[in-house]
Amino acid sequence: MAGNKTLTIIKPFAVKKRNLGAILAKIEESGFRFCAIKTLKLDKHEAEDFYVEHKGKPFFDELTDFMSSGPITAAILEKENAVEDFRFLIGATDPTEAKEGTIRKMFATDKAHNAIHGSDSDESAERECNFFFSRRELL
Numbered sequence: 001m002a003g004n005k006t007l008t009i010i011k012p013f014a015v016k017k018r019n020l021g022a023i024l025a026k027i028e029e030s031g032f033r034f035c036a037i038k039t040l041k042l043d044k045h046e047a048e049d050f051y052v053e054h055k056g057k058p059f060f061d062e063l064t065d066f067m068s069s070g071p072i073t074a075a076i077l078e079k080e081n082a083v084e085d086f087r088f089l090i091g092a093t094d095p096t097e098a099k100e101g102t103i104r105k106m107f108a109t110d111k112a113h114n115a116i117h118g119s120d121s122d123e124s125a126e127r128e129c130n131f132f133f134s135r136r137e138l139l
């Protein structure tokens with residue numbers, strides 16, 4: 001059975017461009033409940049650790065530089081079928097391919113600076129929730 005939690009990150013440019021509130025509102029309006037939320041800055045090593053599945057790929061260095069370049073907001077979201085429904089809400093990785101009304105279509109700059117992250121499986125969601133939040137914060 002599909003899990004009911006996913007992990008999102010509002011990425012550095014979106015926070016810098018002051019799109020944070022609009023993105024959080026869109027998430028809430030779309031039926032997701034915020035279980036936990038925090039704003040923080042990753043260092044390069046932490047960004048490499050978070051995106052370890054992409055280690056060795058040509059975009060890994062640019063990706064981890066970007067993700068450690070400024071404040072991000074991480075949140076645990078709850079909804080039935082959370083992972084799949086949230087990936088649908090954020091849209092394609094490349095915003096030029098993202099459907100109208102998706103968060104990346106609305107707020108992304110380009111593929112490297114695509115505004116938001118969503119876990120890609122229940123297993124990733126569990127790992128990523130534990131990456132950002134302590135047991136005390138997992139409500």
Ligand code: RTP
Nearest residue numbers: 059063092093111112113114116117118119120
């Ligand atoms: P995310 O993990 O950030 O939610 O993005 P995603 O699942 O849609 O895409 P993923 O394949 O996990 O890639 C992670 C991030 O790396 C950048 N990327 N660049 N140049 C490229 O071909 C390329 N491919 C991926 C994107 O910024 C993507 O969000």
Ligand code: MG
Nearest residue numbers: 117118119120
């Ligand atoms: Mg991914």
